[in-house]
Amino acid sequence: MVRIAPSILAADFARLGEEIDSVRQGGADWLHFDVMDGLFVPNLSIGLPVLESVRRVTDLFLDVHLMIREPGRYVARFCEAGADLVCVHAEADTEEGIRAALREIRARGKKAGLALKPATPWDGALPFIEDVDLILVMTVEPGFGGQSFMADMLPKLRELRAMMDRVNPGCILETDGGIDVTTAPLVAAAGCDMVVAGSAVFGKKDRAQAIRAIRESAREQ
Ligand code: DX5
Ligand code: ZN
Numbered sequence: 746m747v748r749i750a751p752s753i754l755a756a757d758f759a760r761l762g763e764e765i766d767s768v769r770q771g772g773a774d775w776l777h778f779d780v781m782d783g784l785f786v787p788n789l790s791i792g793l794p795v796l797e798s799v800r801r802v803t804d805l806f807l808d809v810h811l812m813i814r815e816p817g818r819y820v821a822r823f824c825e826a827g828a829d830l831v832c833v834h835a836e837a838d839t840e841e842g843i844r845a846a847l848r849e850i851r852a853r854g855k856k857a858g859l860a861l862k863p864a865t866p867w868d869g870a871l872p873f874i875e876d877v878d879l880i881l882v883m884t885v886e887p888g889f890g891g892q893s894f895m896a897d898m899l900p901k902l903r904e905l906r907a908m909m910d911r912v913n914p915g916c917i918l919e920t921d922g923g924i925d926v927t928t929a930p931l932v933a934a935a936g937c938d939m940v941v942a943g944s945a946v947f948g949k950k951d952r953a954q955a956i957r958a959i960r961e962s963a964r965e966q
Contacts, residue, residue, distance in 0.1 A: 800827025906936025
């Protein structure tokens with residue numbers, strides 16, 4: 746069954762504690778935390794002080810998605826600030842730089858993830874596939890919530906799932922961007938086991954109902 750990580754990018758930041766409680770009560774599996782630097786993506790979001798505050802108010806698993814250049818500069822601090830998993834983009838540094846960042850995350854006892862932008866083919870993950878706990882496939886251009894799902898990412902999910910099953914079967918395949926009751930079944934059928942949902946959860950009044958609807962839609966696969 747597909748698991749759900751609501752993205753707080755779509756939450757009301759002035760009431761963040763209550764927003765987090767609402768999805769925790771509503772049955773969220775993880776909480777997704779989007780960090781943007783205005784360089785790797787053309788937008789800014791939240792960072793270390795907010796993560797520290799969130800960590801203090803919830804025991805939900807914190808899935809931190811770093812959309813920042815040369816993430817190795819900051820991964821240690823995100824681990825210390827309370828991330829349970831830190832995900833870096835394959836496109837954000839050299840292969841060596843990414844490898845070092847992943848090593849650092851794991852050395853700190855946290856789970857390490859690798860994210861792929863839409864233009865990066867599935868085999869962009871190949872050099873790292875045995876050294877990660879999660880692969881995140883972006884199904885929108887990273888940087889903004891509320892965009893439309895890119896259905897042409899489905900073959901990439903299937904390729905990755907097949908490769909992961911061969912070389913790292915415990916690895917989680919996560920999808921981020923434009924996930925709702927219509928698209929969750931598509932990515933679940935392609936082998937995705939964790940979906941990020943921003944607007945489709947925080948954009949609804951009843952969070953429990955929103956989470957349940959996404960989960961149920963994917964179960965029909
Ligand atoms: C986009 C972020 C996503 C975003 C998803 O760069 O990585 O996590 O919050 O938002 P929705 O679900 O609204 O597409
Ligand atoms: Zn994200």
